[in-house]
Amino acid sequence: MARQLAFDLPLREARGRGDFFVSESNAQALAAIETWAAWPGRKLALVGPAGAGKSHLVAVWAGLAGARVLTADDLPGLDPAAFEGQNVALEDAEAIAGTPALEEAAFHLHNAVLNGGGALLVTARRAPARWPLALPDLASRMQGMPVVAITPPDEALLAAVLVKLFADRQIDPPESLIRYLVARIDRSFDAARAVVAALDAAALAEGRPLGIGLARDLLERADPAD
Numbered sequence: 001m002a003r004q005l006a007f008d009l010p011l012r013e014a015r016g017r018g019d020f021f022v023s024e025s026n027a028q029a030l031a032a033i034e035t036w037a038a039w040p041g042r043k044l045a046l047v048g049p050a051g052a053g054k055s056h057l058v059a060v061w062a063g064l065a066g067a068r069v070l071t072a073d074d075l076p077g078l079d080p081a082a083f084e085g086q087n088v089a090l091e092d093a094e095a096i097a098g099t100p101a102l103e104e105a106a107f108h109l110h111n112a113v114l115n116g117g118g119a120l121l122v123t124a125r126r127a128p129a130r131w132p133l134a135l136p137d138l139a140s141r142m143q144g145m146p147v148v149a150i151t152p153p154d155e156a157l158l159a160a161v162l163v164k165l166f167a168d169r170q171i172d173p174p175e176s177l178i179r180y181l182v183a184r185i186d187r188s189f190d191a192a193r194a195v196v197a198a199l200d201a202a203a204l205a206e207g208r209p210l211g212i213g214l215a216r217d218l219l220e221r222a223d224p225a226d
Contacts, residue, residue: 021160048150051189080108085116094124165196
């Protein structure tokens, strides 16, 4: 069978509130985002594993609160005064730990946002109390944040994540494939992303339909012992 060319096309992820599937693993986090005006101290740390939907919730909050979204990579050379009193999200904030310039910038950003009456949302894989921060003033401020966590997905959420990841690639997977994958892949968002990417690439490269047969072959190749 002739192999098809597989092009690495950019994905367009749907990140509106209506695209966010709610289950027991993320309902508390969504509720915290939607009631952001009541955050104690006007700040919140949203934590969870990679691919858990933290960036999706940041996008939802940015729409609700008119917030500006930054990452740790944006901090070098940042003028904190430009964000005074604004609502700001800092994604992957744990990445600042151990880099003095980034910690200093985050400290001044925190103060500019909150002292001016704004709100601050930070995301990370772990709670701020577990970050190895070297700047004591920043550590005390981050560790004083209320924390809400997204836990590993249950079956319903994992199925919904798989459907969404396929939809982001303009693929409408058969329901039987989703059930098959949920029963066999690791219960994690990273595993869902990896299997969807691998199935999409294999279907294009091998010219095969996306279904249980392709998934079975792919999973067996990944783990020959099974």
